[in-house]
Amino acid sequence: MISKGCEQCAKGGKMVLFVYGYCDQRDCFYCPLGENRKNVTQTYANERPVENDEEIIREAKKMDALGTSITGGEPQEALDKTCRYLRLLKEEFGDDHHTHLYTGITGGRENMRRLSEAGLDEIRFHPPYELWGDLHGTEWEDILYIAREEGLTPAFEIPGIRAEQEFLDFLDEGAADFCNVNEFEMSQGNYERMQDAGYELQDGHMSAVDGSKDAILEEMAGHEKVYFCTSVFKDAAQHRNRLKRMAENIRRDFDEVTDDGTLVYGKTYADRERFEELGVPDEFYTAKSDHVEVAWWLLEEMIEDGDVEDGEIVEQYPTYDGQVVERTPLA
Ligand SMILES: C[S@@+](CC[C@H](N)C(=O)[O-])C[C@H]1O[C@@H](n2cnc3c(N)ncnc32)[C@H](O)[C@@H]1O
Numbered sequence: 001m002i003s004k005g006c007e008q009c010a011k012g013g014k015m016v017l018f019v020y021g022y023c024d025q026r027d028c029f030y031c032p033l034g035e036n037r038k039n040v041t042q043t044y045a046n047e048r049p050v051e052n053d054e055e056i057i058r059e060a061k062k063m064d065a066l067g068t069s070i071t072g073g074e075p076q077e078a079l080d081k082t083c084r085y086l087r088l089l090k091e092e093f094g095d096d097h098h099t100h101l102y103t104g105i106t107g108g109r110e111n112m113r114r115l116s117e118a119g120l121d122e123i124r125f126h127p128p129y130e131l132w133g134d135l136h137g138t139e140w141e142d143i144l145y146i147a148r149e150e151g152l153t154p155a156f157e158i159p160g161i162r163a164e165q166e167f168l169d170f171l172d173e174g175a176a177d178f179c180n181v182n183e184f185e186m187s188q189g190n191y192e193r194m195q196d197a198g199y200e201l202q203d204g205h206m207s208a209v210d211g212s213k214d215a216i217l218e219e220m221a222g223h224e225k226v227y228f229c230t231s232v233f234k235d236a237a238q239h240r241n242r243l244k245r246m247a248e249n250i251r252r253d254f255d256e257v258t259d260d261g262t263l264v265y266g267k268t269y270a271d272r273e274r275f276e277e278l279g280v281p282d283e284f285y286t287a288k289s290d291h292v293e294v295a296w297w298l299l300e301e302m303i304e305d306g307d308v309e310d311g312e313i314v315e316q317y318p319t320y321d322g323q324v325v326e327r328t329p330l331a
């Protein structure tokens with residue numbers, strides 16, 4: 001059975017809450033954190049920099065979030081903040097709002113208790129990769145039991161660097177509910193160090209690393225507790241479905257939502273008075289300070305008919321930063 005956290009993520013329903021960019025106890029050569037996230041104390045809810053707690057709620061509502069995943073850096077190194085956000089989310093959205101947290105340290109019983117009391121549902125441990133074949137009798141084995149005793153669902157989430165039979169044997173013994181293996185990825189943040197370690201991109205791929213995938217699929221992904229999360233799935237499910245949820249949620253009557261989850265509308269510098277003169281119904285346009293946004297197909301018709309002179313079709317992400325994907329001039 002797929003975990004609740006993964007099920008919500010596949011629907012694009014998990015808000016990603018980045019709580020803390022420092023990670024003082026680990027230095028993974030493959031750490032994906034980029035310039036803008038590494039060693040920052042700024043919180044981000046999805047792409048939105050969070051200046052006060054209310055903005056977290058606003059972002060969750062904007063995407064109609066079903067749950068939240070908490071990440072960093074190391075969330076256990078900012079435990080007060082992490083627990084405050086957990087309480088905030090559970091108070092606002094109730095117990096059904098599923099929460100999971102990624103961590104690269106064990107943390108200990110007191111932390112597990114505090115996280116559980118604050119409302120965390122599931123914790124996903126990422127032990128140092130040198131230990132994956134030899135987790136028996138380590139603090140990583142103990143913490144699984146402790147987390148469960150304190151009311152959390154313990155699991156693993158690790159990058160798919162290599163297939164590891166001993167890790168599967170360890171999973172068989174039962175303390176962790178499941179293990180997610182992420183397809184090994186290269187990003188701007190780790191590109192140099194990954195190349196130095198001898199890794200290359202798969203042909204024609206933006207992020208997936210060459211080599212490990214087939215072996216992992218063969219040797220690990222058949223295990224009943226292992227889920228392999230591919231880069232393509234992450235992009236299609238986690239990212240695109242989240243954009244679609246957001247787009248559907250914030251679209252105006254005249255915005256079109258594409259299959260990629262972007263919004264499409266027309267933009268013209270014609271005056272709002274022109275739209276009033278022409279008797280365009282209110283639901284087809286909105287006047288901004290220096291331009292008018294309007295149904296793209298209507299703007300196309302208006303330009304064809306000579307009702308307004310020019311404009312453009314804008315395709316834009318529904319995210320906080322509202323990045324424009326494409327502008328197509330109309331004249
Ligand atoms: C960036 S970490 C941040 C949270 C925490 N420090 C940790 O390591 O779990 C979040 C997740 O990314 C995964 N990850 C790290 N490097 C990766 C890589 N190069 N490719 C794919 N997944 C990676 C980790 O296994 C972890 O589950």
Ligand code: SF4
Pocket residue numbers: 023026027028030031032033072073074103104126
């Ligand atoms: S534990 Fe997580 S945040 Fe820390 S260096 Fe490793 S991947 Fe990066």
